[in-house]
Amino acid sequence: MRVSITVNGEVREAEVWAGESLLTTLRDRLDLPGSKNACEQGECGSCSVLLDDELVCSCLVLAAQADGHEVATVEGLADDGSLHPVQDAFAATGAVQCGFCTPGFVVAAADLLRRVPDPSDDEIREALSGNLCRCTGYQKILDAVHLAVER
Amino acid sequence: MDVLTPRSLDEALRLKAEHPGAVSIQGGTDVMIALNFDQARPELLLNLNEVVELRGWSRENGTLRLGAGLTYADAMADVVADELPALAEASRTVGSPQIRNRGTIGGNLGTASPAGDALPPLLVERAVVEVASTRGARRVPLQEFLVGVKRNALDDDELILSVLVEPSRQSQTFMKVGPRNAMVIAVCSLAVVVDRERGELRAAFGSAAPVARLVTAAIDEAESFPEQVAGAASPIDDVRGTAAYRRHALRVLTARALERCLA
Ligand SMILES: Cc1cc2nc3c(=O)[nH]c(=O)nc-3n(C[C@H](O)[C@H](O)[C@H](O)COP(=O)(O)OP(=O)(O)OC[C@H]3O[C@@H](n4cnc5c(N)ncnc54)[C@H](O)[C@@H]3O)c2cc1C
Numbered sequence: 001m002r003v004s005i006t007v008n009g010e011v012r013e014a015e016v017w018a019g020e021s022l023l024t025t026l027r028d029r030l031d032l033p034g035s036k037n038a039c040e041q042g043e044c045g046s047c048s049v050l051l052d053d054e055l056v057c058s059c060l061v062l063a064a065q066a067d068g069h070e071v072a073t074v075e076g077l078a079d080d081g082s083l084h085p086v087q088d089a090f091a092a093t094g095a096v097q098c099g100f101c102t103p104g105f106v107v108a109a110a111d112l113l114r115r116v117p118d119p120s121d122d123e124i125r126e127a128l129s130g131n132l133c134r135c136t137g138y139q140k141i142l143d144a145v146h147l148a149v150e151r
Numbered sequence: 152m153d154v155l156t157p158r159s160l161d162e163a164l165r166l167k168a169e170h171p172g173a174v175s176i177q178g179g180t181d182v183m184i185a186l187n188f189d190q191a192r193p194e195l196l197l198n199l200n201e202v203v204e205l206r207g208w209s210r211e212n213g214t215l216r217l218g219a220g221l222t223y224a225d226a227m228a229d230v231v232a233d234e235l236p237a238l239a240e241a242s243r244t245v246g247s248p249q250i251r252n253r254g255t256i257g258g259n260l261g262t263a264s265p266a267g268d269a270l271p272p273l274l275v276e277r278a279v280v281e282v283a284s285t286r287g288a289r290r291v292p293l294q295e296f297l298v299g300v301k302r303n304a305l306d307d308d309e310l311i312l313s314v315l316v317e318p319s320r321q322s323q324t325f326m327k328v329g330p331r332n333a334m335v336i337a338v339c340s341l342a343v344v345v346d347r348e349r350g351e352l353r354a355a356f357g358s359a360a361p362v363a364r365l366v367t368a369a370i371d372e373a374e375s376f377p378e379q380v381a382g383a384a385s386p387i388d389d390v391r392g393t394a395a396y397r398r399h400a401l402r403v404l405t406a407r408a409l410e411r412c413l414a
């Protein structure tokens with residue numbers, strides 16, 4: 001079946017399998033591999049995107065459900081080649097090790113700062129509670145969000 | 152395999168009547184996992200996201216109508232959170248922000264898991280499920296709607312429209328036992344209302360019987376109520392906990408919840 005999805009502001013069309021997830025459509029059909037596929041069961045958050053401005057796991061959205069809707073992926077965060085403040089802060093604080101979880105964290109953190117410009121530690125922890133990282137032990141990720149807030 | 156996407160409730164009911172085998176999908180937080188892991192290959196999916204009539208909540212006289220498409224994030228906000236505080240507390244414990252933005256009350260009823268976190272807070276508020284097909288609509292008390300482990304009273308051609316609640320506005324709380332704070336399937340869960348107006352104690356537990364279950368007592372039975380609640384459970388041993396632990400936890404949680412609500 002055919003779907004038409006506005007991804008990062010651009011209308012994109014794709015032929016998809018009826019049972020396929022938005023994550024698969026983004027990665028395999030629209031050449032947007034930034035959103036990562038790790039668990040496919042909503043546990044890790046590495047596939048996080050915004051669907052109509054709401055943070056969701058793209059592995060749990062049916063591609064057909066995104067038809068006619070707006071999706072924002074990690075690829076759309078940088079503006080004309082300059083990194084989003086959250087991306088910058090992740091690089092600066094060493095919040096990236098293997099980097100597999102990073103796109104999901106960055107999308108979730110940017111979503112938080114868009115809604116809550118000056119979040120408390122608890123609010124940051126809560127907002128990132130759907131994202132898992134095997135490498136960093138999270139402290140540097142919290143540091144990165146604080147740095148992004150300062151900047 | 153194909154996806155049907157109705158644009159109105161009428162169209163959705165008509166499609167469900169024509170294709171009773173079609174699997175409804177709202178937030179997809181249960182259905183997509185079955186698809187991603189090859190556990191289900193339904194011929195048809197019925198995508199209900201575009202059916203406006205299922206979204207949000209409304210008030211009809213004293214009754215709150217929670218649309219089947221009401222998300223946990225919706226239930227944590229504004230009027231719903233004020234009027235149904237135990238449901239809001241339960242919603243806050245569901246999955247993660249990503250899951251709460253997508254997962255719905257209707258989906259929780261559709262799955263009818265004994266661990267469904269929306270179920271105990273709705274049971275203690277004596278919620279009624281509104282279901283419909285092209286044959287007409289009917290109202291089923293939530294306790295009767297839950298018929299077994301992951302089984303509900305829906306007929307093949309029916310959809311869940313809403314959950315109807317008359318908020319008691321009485322002191323209430325929700326508690327959940329699990330190994331950590333985020334992303335936890337309840338080892339057991341409990342909602343309690345101390346209803347001074349009706350002189351009644353109501354508790355409902357999850358993950359401690361084949362279905363989430365309501366237990367009631369007179370308000371002056373507070374002392375024996377924890378034992379009554381634990382006694383009404385028929386828990387099993389599984390990977391998340393033993394039957395004995397669950398019964399014990401229910402006793403402790405009920406006493407703690409009563410303390411909180413009677414304070
Ligand atoms: C990572 C993760 C964490 C989770 N944590 C929790 C938790 O803490 N507590 C909890 O209770 N659950 C949890 N869940 C399970 C799930 O999120 C909930 O059960 C949620 O309420 C399902 O809603 P949905 O809209 O996503 O359902 P869907 O997946 O869209 O549907 C679920 C079922 O309901 C049926 N259905 C949906 N809408 C209708 C309708 N209108 N009429 C008839 N049938 C319908 C579907 O056919 C399907 O059988 C979790 C899931 C994930 C992936």
Ligand code: FES
Pocket residue numbers: 036037038039040041042043044045046047048057058059060
């Ligand atoms: S891949 Fe979607 S949450 Fe893990």
Ligand code: FES
Pocket residue numbers: 095096097098099100101102132133134135136
């Ligand atoms: S940096 Fe490796 S999983 Fe987070």
